[in-house]
Amino acid sequence: MKRLILPLVIALLLGCRGNSQNKTAPEVSSSKETAYEVQKTDAEWRSELTDMEYYILRKAGTENPGTSELLRIKEKGTYVCAGCGHPLFKSEHKFDSGTGWPSFDREIEGNVDYSVDYNIGYKRTEEHCARCGGHLGHVFEDGPRETTGLRHCINGAALDFVPEQ
DSSP, X not given: OHHHHHHHHHHHHHHOOOGGGOSSOOOOBOSSOOOOSSOOOHHHHHHHSOHHHHHHHHHOOOOOTTOOGGGGOOSSEEXXXXXXXXXXXXXXXXXXOSSSSOEESOOOTTSEEEEEEOTTSSOEXXXXXXXXXXXXXXEESOSOTTTXXXXXXEOGGXXXXXXXX
């Protein structure tokens, strides 16, 4: 009987593997495929973007917290997609979330698309540029309560800043 139980316990333990043990992250899931206005080949994106911009915008990467120069910008202006120049966020909606990434309490309506990803084992709302589909970051419901309650946590490398004229 003991000889039978030990192999069963081992088989059971080896069979109980979660997503966190997978070496490759699951693909970003979306309820629909979107045809974006700006369509380029992977080679075109690689040639036009810096290595970090390409990693963030085209491969849904994440920059290290506290590394974006955009964190220190306090002047008025618009944050646009680093891939296609599409306006995404206004400076008056930027706030210091203490997370190390540029954060906004709202987007420019209609200029950001959303999908769902499970890349770290649970559901998150992912944000994309509505013009080129570039990955921007994620939106969370822990933003300023006195405004929208949302925190658009955006990779600085996905954005360029255009000062107000």
